[in-house]
Amino acid sequence: MTTNTTNSKAWLLDFGNGLQAAVGYNEMWQILMSPKVFEIPCTPKYCHKVLVFEDRILPLLDISYLLIGKKSITDDVIGIALYQDDPNKPVNYAGFNCASIPRTINVSDDQMCELPSEQQYWETFSLSCFSLENKAIPIINLAHIFSLEFNSGIFNAF
């Protein structure tokens, strides 16, 4: 009997402060180096900047601040991710602060694991988790992070 194992490509993102996570290979659009960013008043501290990408104004999300309250050190590396709230709606784009250039990885079903208790801050934001180089790497639920449903909740308190 043979076991069928599915392999998928993904992007491994490093948000600094020991935070790493992955998004699907098709969810990362581009990586920008030191783009011009703009601060927007009256916005949450974890997302108070925007950048202009192909004539679109994109939110720039600081995952580190969102999860553990520590700001990203720089805006030098910004990943442009895409997500869809609804299959019938157009794709949306958003930027992420990264501590280093994202890299592609291969992930197979047998790497799947539980989210460790010391990383429970990812629970709301992750679809699942896999093991890579002895670390648990959550897969980010992009549509949920950028949804109105999520953002009208407790995080409006920021």
Added chain:
Amino acid sequence: MLYNNIYLLLKFDDRYLLLPQSDIELVETTSAFSRYELEEVMTFNLNKDLLIQPNSKKSNYIVLFKVELAALLCEEVENIKCEEIDVQELSAVMKLSKSPVTHLAIYKDQIACVSNGKALVKYLLEL
């Protein structure tokens, strides 16, 4: 969705703010606005974070809103037709319930915040 044909673009402390012209009662130079009128009107001088700052010598104009006897001081005022500027909705992840900013727009090499008279005055009165 914004239905107004003309915006007023206000500039203060390196912040650009777009408001529907239909929400504005009048725009006048601060020198022409009489002392009597100023005492009747709640006048706000904002910094780029949309927080109150001490009155600036750079404030050349006073913009009076229709909804209340409230006004905003600013350095520059310009009319812009809506077709001349690309107004985009603020991402859900950036929305705060108390924020007066509803949309953003690319203006020259900057980002302008978009609001409306009712939302902005409500925000100002709660500062």
